[in-house]
Amino acid sequence: MRLGPWPRLNLVRNGVVAGLMAIVLCLGSVAAVSASLDFKLMAASAENLGEPHDIVLSPDGKRLMVADNENNRIAVLEAAAADLGLEPVRRQYLGLLGRRQIVSAELGGEARAPDGMVFENLRSVFSLLPEEHLWLANRAIQILEWDRDHQFCGRCRAVTENQHGERSKKCPRCGLSAYPRLSPAVIVLVERGDEILLARSPHFLPGVYSTLAGFVEPGETLEQTVAREIEEEVGVRVRDVRYFGSQPWPFPNSLMIGFRARHAGGDLVIDRTEIEDAGWFRADSLPKLPSSISIARALIEAFLAERR
Numbered sequence: 001m002r003l004g005p006w007p008r009l010n011l012v013r014n015g016v017v018a019g020l021m022a023i024v025l026c027l028g029s030v031a032a033v034s035a036s037l038d039f040k041l042m043a044a045s046a047e048n049l050g051e052p053h054d055i056v057l058s059p060d061g062k063r064l065m066v067a068d069n070e071n072n073r074i075a076v077l078e079a080a081a082a083d084l085g086l087e088p089v090r091r092q093y094l095g096l097l098g099r100r101q102i103v104s105a106e107l108g109g110e111a112r113a114p115d116g117m118v119f120e121n122l123r124s125v126f127s128l129l130p131e132e133h134l135w136l137a138n139r140a141i142q143i144l145e146w147d148r149d150h151q152f153c154g155r156c157r158a159v160t161e162n163q164h165g166e167r168s169k170k171c172p173r174c175g176l177s178a179y180p181r182l183s184p185a186v187i188v189l190v191e192r193g194d195e196i197l198l199a200r201s202p203h204f205l206p207g208v209y210s211t212l213a214g215f216v217e218p219g220e221t222l223e224q225t226v227a228r229e230i231e232e233e234v235g236v237r238v239r240d241v242r243y244f245g246s247q248p249w250p251f252p253n254s255l256m257i258g259f260r261a262r263h264a265g266g267d268l269v270i271d272r273t274e275i276e277d278a279g280w281f282r283a284d285s286l287p288k289l290p291s292s293i294s295i296a297r298a299l300i301e302a303f304l305a306e307r308r
């Protein structure tokens, strides 16, 4: 399976601690944490929101309302949606940005953006949004999607109820609980001496090659997914699989888990149903690479940095 392009690489520094994640920005390698972002993702609903600052999503839940100004593509409003005359059908607490309480607001029906604002696809504004807005918008879209898709029990069709103290919905009839779903996927840089393995999918921009990626299957370890995906897609075996970093990806609910690995044997045999071309590349003869905000690019840059 091919995935991409990727949003900016983030690493969870301390893991999940009491439902609170500290996200730190890292570009280039796991050792190069360059900045700490001033937001905290909160798992539980806040009882008292005070004056919330909303991130507004379009009625289809996929587009973000941003200022209609190319130099100021903010997504977090300095107000609640209601202050702009909007009537959200669903809202979800997201966390803190500095001292501000951030809440997502999904519009319904034929709702339009007010004057001065416009709905944009998250992909198209990824590199334009302030870093904190980007990750909060990412979170908003995934949580709203879960909220919208689990209004009814998937087993018995009863109306679900939000649970207090955790982000879940429970069926009052049969007891089934639904949590926001993440679909983990591995992304791997395979190295063979001074060469790295890169491939391109037919839907990549012309000339761009990237690292291989694939979704984790139920029952698999991440290391098994790495081995299986690489062998399925290009026919080679890998060894020395090492964790690199991770990156959330909201289309629709992936978490990219990056690894580096070494070639252990096998010649390239390309699965043409998944990828168009693949090859071994030296540092001085690389093809066009994916965006600098991608974990794929960070994996490649880490390899290059070791050879400078």
Ligand SMILES: [Zn+2]
Pocket (backbone or CB within 6 Å): 153, 154, 155, 156, 157, 158, 171, 172, 173, 174, 175, 176
């Ligand atoms: Zn049920």
